[in-house]
Amino acid sequence: MLKGTLQTIILKLLDDNNQMYGYEITQKVKEITAGEMILTEGALYPALHKLEADGLLETSTEIVDGRARKYYKLTEQGGKEVTDKLNEAKAFIDQLQLLLNLKPALNKLSK
């Protein structure tokens, strides 16, 4: 996974689902990508905690089945950041697409 995309994925998921807990996020990524992308907890939690420290996420704790469950949701600032991050990701994918499509053409030119 490219650096920075994990944060975009988390922000987008939370934008779509209001609030989620860690395990739920990993399962959602697995479900959406039909198991092609596995989000490890070793990467997920540091990213969640960083986003929280940056003020993009806020947390709340609920007691579920007798144990504390921490939910993450977007702050107002986080909500604004989603659009920016998605635009950045789209621009990057467009550039990548352009580069990859150009490659065969460049090969032909060099021959």
Place this chain on the structure above:
Amino acid sequence: MKLTAEELDWVKKRMDWYDIKFQEIYDEVADHIITGIEAARNGGDQRDIEKVFHTVVDNSFGGYLGIDRIVETYQKAFRQRMRRANYASYKFYFNRQTTLLLIFLLAFGFYLPANKITGMVLMGGLLLISLVPVVYAFINRVKIKTDKGKYSMLKNYIFSRAYLLLIFFAALLNSINILVKDFGLTFLKPAFYPAAVYMVLYYLFIVYGLSFIRLYKQTYKVASQ
């Protein structure tokens, strides 16, 4: 499928091996592991709890080191978050109104006589102001449930901030005492200070107290949601 009480007890005992001191991160990791085990059970994995536990921990967290890394990054992120919140609170109170307060205090101090009694009264006032954060934190304390041997990172942080002003005040008095008695620097006796010095200290102590109360309210508002 929910785990049995015995299985939950086993998981909790096993998790003690990881030596996670702080309740907040312990709860998050424990919930993740237990949810993972429940999902594995729902998926048909009926092996012994020990085996399922290790599968979940190894696959999800990359074993012991993975959990250790998460705890470390959590602490770092927590400190960063609190630093930002602290800075925002100070910034909020270093404003036009408190600048006016400083001017008023300085003007008031100008009319105060510079003698021993004034010095003692003003010093007593500083002591009272430095007690405000501690008293506020105790009166409004929010009960954060922690397991045996675990601490709340949030509570530890808030109470360390509550005591900071009092500790600073005590250290200041102690340093002055040493300098006056052991080094003979009698001009440092609080009775000789112009009232303006006290007024600046009053201003700084008041701003700290107000910032602390704001930080406390915001932090516990978020924590108790």
